[in-house]
Amino acid sequence: MQKPAKSPRVFISYSHQDAAILDSLKVHLRAYEWCDAVSVWDDQRLLPGQDWRAEIKNAIQAADVAVLLVSPHFLASRFIRDNELPPLLAGKHVLWVAVSHCAYGTTPIADYQCVHDPRKPLKGLSVVQRDGVFLSLCQAIVARAAAKPDGSGGPPHPDDSELAGNARPAEVPARIQSLGLELIFIPAGRFQMGDDLRWEETGAYWIGKYPVTVAQYRRFCAETGREMPPAPDWGWMDNHPIVNVTWFDARDFCAWAGGRLPTEKEWEKAARWDEAKKHSRVYPWGDEWEPDKYHSVTMTGMDLGSTAPVGSHPSGVSPYGCHDMVGNVQEWCEDGLDERDEPLDALSSVETLARVAVRATRGASYAESDSRICSAAYDFWLHPALRFFFIGCRYVLPDDVC
Template identity: 30%
Template structure:
């Protein structure tokens, strides 16, 4: 056993602990009635998410890595996300709140014992702690999902957090990203997921990209200019969705006299004009961009703007460099319960002067979710491969609800273009 292995074990244990602390916060904030209630057909009951993270931890860490006997083989099918759509999960014989808490605690004890006894090198599943990192990211992703469920929950507020930092000054205009190749994806990030791999060269024509995400104030101008009533700005599928769904503004917005108000986790207040707009679908983002005379960036354009350093010609882990995000660089990890105003993180800016590419809001791109050249499914097809295709659009950059462990310059998220319950926003681009 080396000092490096000991440090890796300590880091893994700390990351598992951080994820579980957040899970506990999100599930203990409500009573048992709210835990078992389905707050929207788009989301699972919170108690399903709670037991699901434990079941995945059992499957991968206790059984696969540790080779231990199952804790609860009888519940595997209940918590298989592919076998039961979210809308149907309340009808399943799920573990109750107390039983779910006992189950995840038992699994965690066994997983930590496996960690102390496992080699963290050699086989790909355990090399550099990959399986443990995968489970950390999985739990944090479900924590963000549970946070989105809290946003859909009705009733008195139960979550609280300090306001994000104030803007350091206005951020306007566009950044010019020159034509040329850059390295997209990664082959070296130890906990990167299969869809981020492998690193490969991509040649991107010159383009311009907004230096900041589209704000509430700018989006309100689109609404007030009749943007939701004019099919010129919408794709055919987007206009069909807009009409069928009857949407007239971002989710959780409502008229307040001559202005707009936004309900955040049970509290309603007027929109903050310089905060990035959130809870918009791909189709809404696409329509705004057309109205503004622009378009959404491709995934490759977004990543080049976020990672490429023209001074060195290399791609960095984050816009600011290779160091892990801090509170001074990005709005991540549920530290705040809303996006920060544009200009709030000047130390997180990219070499091209583009702000807030990490955190605040997931940013829609125009790219369908697809495999990179040389993609290999690992450790199972259902993580990424089964989702490849034109049904899903790629989002990048993370949100205020995304943990740092599940957010980096190469991290890829994807969803249906109609989705609005996620913490999604966007920025615009155009050809140079």
């Protein structure tokens, strides 16, 4: 594991009634502590004779990340309410998990994104599912090490509306900003595409800095009356990419958000083109194969592994600043092939849609470890009605819509 430039200092706030949950989390964090990826403090570090109130206050002041283990006992604690939550929520990067069902919605904690689906608290999960939540929490903490002092970088918070890269925030409709879709502006122009590095051209567009998340897709379902797709084995976690969506699901989400899916040209340009050097990288991060720069898992037997929080591998970012263009999930694209394997240029008519046999996906998923398949030029073709636990989507907003 690569050591981050700055190890986040983590303060864990919890109720002593939930000490068993704390102990389980600390087992997962220990591997990160051993390689100096994090520095963890909780009140079990207090020594006899220490001024415990002063030690807790000092640890909170020194912390970069606040981890909250939220439960009825946590919310009922007067000390946590009066002495820990105010400074933690005022200036720290907050990550929280739901230990058990509780009234967190009546507190300021509800303003912060939960690491997992709070409707499925830890105490109701299997050991394997609980371990998955803890792993996601650890990855989110470590990803924070890549954040800038102003709080940008790392996995997105649902309240973030700052747009990255060549951003022009005033030109993005407020409705789209309110959805938490962080966008990167890709200017019009030529770039080199494919293994043969042929010259292609795109118009200007905005593309998602991250794949569409579970939280964003859940909001789409809630507002349109749709059902969520079947949950993967590891369950729904809000800051992970959405999976198990068909091409039609992905298309409808993007349309609801005022945009569309990326074309293959748009996806590949955002993934590999270095405008300053006039060079198309082999991989989003460069021309050399470096598997530690993307999220991948070796699947064994019935263990399918899982996705990771979006933005967990900032060292693998593309020249334009897009995250997870390789690893985590494959992503549906707009392009289709008809039954004669001829590209379809116009997709507006019912007849054209009916003839589509397959649709393109881009970006190798977390299940891939082949360097050739993980290149930014590699594409896949699948039937648009299929669902897979390793396929999600990314949002595009044409510049002429703004």
